[in-house]
Amino acid sequence: MDVVLWVVVPYVCLTVFVVGHVWRYRYDKFGWTTRSSQLYEDRLLRLGSPLFHFGILAVFLGHVMGLGVPKSWTEAVGVSESVYHVLAVAVGAVAGFCTLVGMAILIYRRRTVGPVFSATTKMDKAMYLVLATVIVLGLANTVIANVFGHYDYREGVSVWFRRIFRFDLHPELMAEAPLGFQLHGLAAFGLFALWPFTRLVHVFSAPLGYLTRPYIVYRSRDDQQLGSHTPRRGWERTR
Amino acid sequence: MRVMAQMAMVMNLDKCIGCHTCSVTCKQAWTNRAGTEYVWFNNVETRPGQGYPRTYEDQERWKGGWELNRRGRLKLKGGGRLKKLATIFSNPIMPSLKDYYEPWTYDYATLTDAPAQEHTPVARPKSLISGKDMKIEWSANWDDNLGGSAATAANDPVLRKISDTVKFEFEQTFMFYLPRICEHCLNPSCAASCPSGAIYKRAEDGIVLVDQDRCRGWRMCVSGCPYKKVYFNHRTGKAEKCTFCFPRIEVGLPTVCSETCVGRLRYIGLVLYDADRVLEAASTPDDHDLYEAQRSVFLDPSDPAVVREAERAGIPRDWVEAAQRSPIHALINRYKVALPLHPEYRTMPMVWYIPPLSPVVDVVRDTGEDAEDERNLFAAIEALRIPIEYLAELFTAGDVAPVDAVLRRLAAMRSYMRDLNLGREPDGSIPAAVGMSEEEMYDMYRLLALAKYDERYVIPPAHAEQAHALEELATECALDYEGGPGMGGSGPFGEGSGTPTPIAVENFAMLKDRQTSDTVAAPDRSGRVNLLNWDGKGTPQGLFPPKDEP
Ligand code: SF4
Ligand code: SF4
Numbered sequence: 001m002d003v004v005l006w007v008v009v010p011y012v013c014l015t016v017f018v019v020g021h022v023w024r025y026r027y028d029k030f031g032w033t034t035r036s037s038q039l040y041e042d043r044l045l046r047l048g049s050p051l052f053h054f055g056i057l058a059v060f061l062g063h064v065m066g067l068g069v070p071k072s073w074t075e076a077v078g079v080s081e082s083v084y085h086v087l088a089v090a091v092g093a094v095a096g097f098c099t100l101v102g103m104a105i106l107i108y109r110r111r112t113v114g115p116v117f118s119a120t121t122k123m124d125k126a127m128y129l130v131l132a133t134v135i136v137l138g139l140a141n142t143v144i145a146n147v148f149g150h151y152d153y154r155e156g157v158s159v160w161f162r163r164i165f166r167f168d169l170h171p172e173l174m175a176e177a178p179l180g181f182q183l184h185g186l187a188a189f190g191l192f193a194l195w196p197f198t199r200l201v202h203v204f205s206a207p208l209g210y211l212t213r214p215y216i217v218y219r220s221r222d223d224q225q226l227g228s229h230t231p232r233r234g235w236e237r238t239r
Numbered sequence: 240m241r242v243m244a245q246m247a248m249v250m251n252l253d254k255c256i257g258c259h260t261c262s263v264t265c266k267q268a269w270t271n272r273a274g275t276e277y278v279w280f281n282n283v284e285t286r287p288g289q290g291y292p293r294t295y296e297d298q299e300r301w302k303g304g305w306e307l308n309r310r311g312r313l314k315l316k317g318g319g320r321l322k323k324l325a326t327i328f329s330n331p332i333m334p335s336l337k338d339y340y341e342p343w344t345y346d347y348a349t350l351t352d353a354p355a356q357e358h359t360p361v362a363r364p365k366s367l368i369s370g371k372d373m374k375i376e377w378s379a380n381w382d383d384n385l386g387g388s389a390a391t392a393a394n395d396p397v398l399r400k401i402s403d404t405v406k407f408e409f410e411q412t413f414m415f416y417l418p419r420i421c422e423h424c425l426n427p428s429c430a431a432s433c434p435s436g437a438i439y440k441r442a443e444d445g446i447v448l449v450d451q452d453r454c455r456g457w458r459m460c461v462s463g464c465p466y467k468k469v470y471f472n473h474r475t476g477k478a479e480k481c482t483f484c485f486p487r488i489e490v491g492l493p494t495v496c497s498e499t500c501v502g503r504l505r506y507i508g509l510v511l512y513d514a515d516r517v518l519e520a521a522s523t524p525d526d527h528d529l530y531e532a533q534r535s536v537f538l539d540p541s542d543p544a545v546v547r548e549a550e551r552a553g554i555p556r557d558w559v560e561a562a563q564r565s566p567i568h569a570l571i572n573r574y575k576v577a578l579p580l581h582p583e584y585r586t587m588p589m590v591w592y593i594p595p596l597s598p599v600v601d602v603v604r605d606t607g608e609d610a611e612d613e614r615n616l617f618a619a620i621e622a623l624r625i626p627i628e629y630l631a632e633l634f635t636a637g638d639v640a641p642v643d644a645v646l647r648r649l650a651a652m653r654s655y656m657r658d659l660n661l662g663r664e665p666d667g668s669i670p671a672a673v674g675m676s677e678e679e680m681y682d683m684y685r686l687l688a689l690a691k692y693d694e695r696y697v698i699p700p701a702h703a704e705q706a707h708a709l710e711e712l713a714t715e716c717a718l719d720y721e722g723g724p725g726m727g728g729s730g731p732f733g734e735g736s737g738t739p740t741p742i743a744v745e746n747f748a749m750l751k752d753r754q755t756s757d758t759v760a761a762p763d764r765s766g767r768v769n770l771l772n773w774d775g776k777g778t779p780q781g782l783f784p785p786k787d788e789p
Contacts, residue, residue: 033456033476038329039336040368040473046329053328114369118784119473205455207327207434211320215431217439221701 005186006171010164013189020196021204034202035124040115044105052102058095059138062088067161071154081152089146096139103132127198130191137184144180151178157185241514242538242549244558245425245445245589246488246507246698247567248497249577250418251687252595253649254504257384257416259283261496261505265420268495269482273782274474276342276367279379280481281496283418287395287629288382292338295467296581297396302332303465304428304584305521313522313585315431315463323434323459332462333471340377342367344782368473370783385414400637401628413598413626417633420496421468421481422580422588423447425512425536426521429480432463438478443701444509445589446483454478465584491700503690508565508697509558510589511538511549521585526636529582536587537572540565561699566686567591574675574683576645578634593687594634594642596649598626611657613669616650648673648683656684 025032038045066088074084107128110116145151160173174182195201265281284290295301302317317323317332345362353360366373382388392398423440427447430438437453438460440446449460449469456476460469469480484494488507492498497505513536520532538545540562549559562568570577570593577591599619604610620627620643627646631639655669655677670680686694 029452030475030477032452033454035476036456036458036471037473038333038458039471042329042333042335046331049328114371115473115784118369202455205435207324207436207455207457209436210324210434213436216427217430217433217436218442219439220442 002171002175005182006160006174007169009186010189013193014164017192017195020193021201024196024201032201032205033199035119035199037110037116037119040119041109041113044109044113048102048105048109050102051098052106055095055097055099055102058091059099059135062092062095066154067158070158070162085146089142092142092146093139096135096142099135100139103135107132123198127191127194127200130187130194131200134184134187134191137180137187141178141180141184145178149178151181153177153181157181161185240538240545240548242511242545242552242554243445243514244443244549244554244562245510245512246423246483247445247510247589247591248420248494249506249567249570249591249593251502251504251506251593251690252415252417253593253597254502255283255416255418255595256502257283257285258501259380260499260501261418262379264499265481265496268484270479272472272474274472275470275479277336277339277379278470278472278479280468280470281418281420282379283416284380285383285385285388286415286417286633287392287398288385288388289391289394291340291379292334292467293377294338294394294396295334295465298465298584300332301334301462301465301467303463303467304586305426305431306585307522307524311522311524313426313518315428316465317428317432317459317462323432327434327457327459330458330462333458334461334467336368337377340379340381341373343373343375365783367782368784370786385412397629397632400632401625413601413623413629415595415597417580417592418496419466419468419580420494420590421447421464421483422466422586422590423481423483424589425517425587426585427464428584428586429460429464429469432459433457433478434459438469438480441485444485444488446485446488447480448482448485449478449480451477451479465581465586466588488698489701491698493696493698497696503695506566506570506686506690506695508567509540509562509699510565510567510571511540511545511554511559511562512536513538517587521587526583527638529585530579530635530638530641533579533582533587534571537568539572540568555699558699561697564697566695566697569682569686574648574679574686576648576683576687578641578645580634581636582634583636592634593649594630594645596646596653599623599646599650600653611654613651613654613672616653617647620646620650644673648675651675652680652684652687655680656688 071081075081110120110124110128145153156173156177160170163170174185177185262279262281262283266279269280270276270278279291282291290296295303298304298316304316305313306316308314315323318326343364343366346365347362349360350362363372364375365371382391385392423446425445427438427440430440430447433454434457435453435455437450437455439448439450441448454477456471456478458471458478460478460480461467461471463469469478471477472479484492484496487494487498493505493507497507516536520529520536523529523532540546540549540559546559549562550556567577571591576593578594579588579591581588596616599616600610602623603615603619608615610616627639627642628637630646631637631642635641651669651673655665658665659681665677667677670677675683685691
């Protein structure tokens with residue numbers, strides 16, 4: 001059972017995540033967008049969207065720290081366990097709270113503003129459900145496990161997570177973790193599996209290239225591709 | 240010198256009768272789909288008026304285009320790269336639907352289906368956004384012909400600029416129409432604002448396009464364009480804009496708006512310009528010098544040095560010849576009667592306008608004087624400060640001198656040609672008074688008044704060796720793309736996802752569907768609704784959002 005939950009499920013989900021993105025990018029470049037609904041309504045969006053997005057960016061960075069950086073490293077640079085703990089709880093709780101409030105505003109907006117609601121696809125609804133579950137569980141863990149309990153996830157969950165990528169499997173580390181962490185982990189992997197098929201793909205188009213590219217883009221009509229469609233494989237022009 | 244070619248347009252405003260044919264044909268060709276109901280790539284505004292979207296010219300509010308920073312360098316008025324990324328989650332300066340208008344249709348079916356009743360049934364307006372009943376309060380040309388402008392014209396940002404105290408008195412009013420499309424700028428701030436780099440300027444002909452596969456819906460282009468000519472398709476989540484009908488231009492046809500223009504007032508042709516000097520010209524310190532600066536980046540296509548450089552830059556011979564015959568070059572640089580729209584936005588717009596003389600002529604005629612006499616017209620141009628200042632705010636950043644000069648030329652042409660037409664001895668002093676020779680004046684008359692089709696449009700086709708794959712010719716087999724003809728519509732990830740359909744094939748499939756389906760409603764499946772042909776029966780997919788349960 002542990003092996004299924006903490007070895008098979010993660011690998012399956014990660015595979016779907018990677019292969020799904022490759023497939024989606026090749027099949028559906030046109031559908032790859034944020035599907036912004038700002039045009040319909042911007043009063044609630046102005047509040048909710050930055051709260052949510054900046055919150056979740058902070059949460060992401062927190063996870064990079066917590067899951068990606070081994071405990072020995074932070075200790076090597078002189079950050080003691082207690083300092084780390086206080087920092088993680090404080091920053092994590094604030095970021096998580098912003099995310100949650102932002103998300104609540106956004107979901108409320110999506111449900112109550114008519115045009116926004118009718119522009120919501122089934123995939124959106126499924127994604128919102130899973131995303132909300134992940135966020136709520138995560139925030140609950142931060143608060144409960146750190147304030148009331150003593151579970152040091154950097155000795156358990158983090159190690160398990162890092163080793164997934166090294167094919168060094170330790171399902172027992174996860175099996176020992178508190179229920180909250182287990183559920184959060186499972187829900188997160190569920191989200192990864194869903195990711196390529198939702199609007200979440202826009203995360204991967206975060207336009208960092210904008211900071212360095214020249215302002216005006218010039219492009220020639222492509223010699224190999226004239227007209228608006230790409231020739232099918234095997235039918236490219238030979239010149 | 241780096242020579243580039245640009246496809247440009249000039250509109251002669253004196254001839255515009257405000258019929259909106261251009262808008263309607265453009266809409267039929269390009270934006271009659273779900274998600275673009277509110278979008279008019281071509282719109283015709285009555286000036287003075289608020290325009291579409293409302294008050295878009297108020298750049299203190301909308302922050303489109305470029306401005307100079309303290310060191311005199313160009314920067315985006317809407318904020319630099321970092322600020323753009325920081326506001327990406329909610330763009331604070333993007334117009335919302337109410338700044339455009341909420342598109343609607345009518346519930347026509349009740350007119351024929353309603354049971355017998357005492358009162359005549361009415362077709363109620365239904366929002367195309369929410370599908371609910373709505374109250375119509377504004378549209379893309381709500382203040383057409385100054386309708387209701389006693390109440391709204393005061394919001395016109397241009398009118399407000401010329402004087403805080405100008406009261407819009409109906410008795411002394413003036414009016415003209417301003418058709419607008421995307422300006423296909425030399426220094427497009429829409430492209431500069433796009434975080435994904437999806438908006439590009441075509442190197443061959445300067446047409447500015449949105450790469451639909453690379454657009455991610457960040458919406459920065461919408462607020463970046465000072466003319467508000469990039470629109471957000473709310474169904475596909477992508478930006479769309481005027482394409483200068485590139486599939487037609489590539490085969491030498493004029494754009495749809497030009498081809499169908501009732502007043503025959505649009506001119507299309509090439510200009511050659513020096514790409515190395517664009518930035519310098521756009522950074523000219525004084526707003527009033529911008530008109531001259533923009534004119535100075537154009538190159539004289541008859542100059543042998545320019546021809547040589549053009550050849551070196553890979554511009555085909557027939558294109559250079561077309562540039563020499565270009566009506567645009569003639570109107571802008573030879574006769575100097577065309578002016579750019581809002582040069583102070585510093586995007587270097589490439590759709591120029593011949594300002595209307597009609598407000599002046601009308602006044603002279605109303606006083607009972609001879610409205611063809613150049614002395615009367617010149618005197619009126621001197622006297623009529625408000626219309627002239629208004630035109631100057633539109634076309635020369637408020638500098639009245641160039642507008643004065645253009646109007647004098649037009650007035651001179653009017654008087655000079657009257658003598659000719661009445662078989663009198665032409666008066667050579669009239670052209671001389673505006674610095675033109677008699678021959679030049681006659682040539683200008685030919686171009687402006689006779690306006691023959693092949694003189695209005697000098698469009699060299701894209702190159703024949705490439706013609707096989709050009710969009711509009713569609714000589715490739717229409718079946719050789721995923722799904723075959725007639726497919727398309729909603730993919731699994733929402734409107735229009737999946738592999739895109741080539742435009743020519745999409746049009747073909749749509750027309751076929753329309754002609755062969757038994758229902759009067761638009762074809763299902765394609766997700767493309769032809770509002771003008773839809774008679775209110777049925778609920779074509781894509782016209783109304785799915786019904787939500789009560
Ligand atoms: S007018 Fe056209 S080319 Fe110029 S900034 Fe606007 S959208 Fe871009
Ligand atoms: S079709 Fe021509 S005359 Fe009619 S509104 Fe458009 S530009 Fe003016």
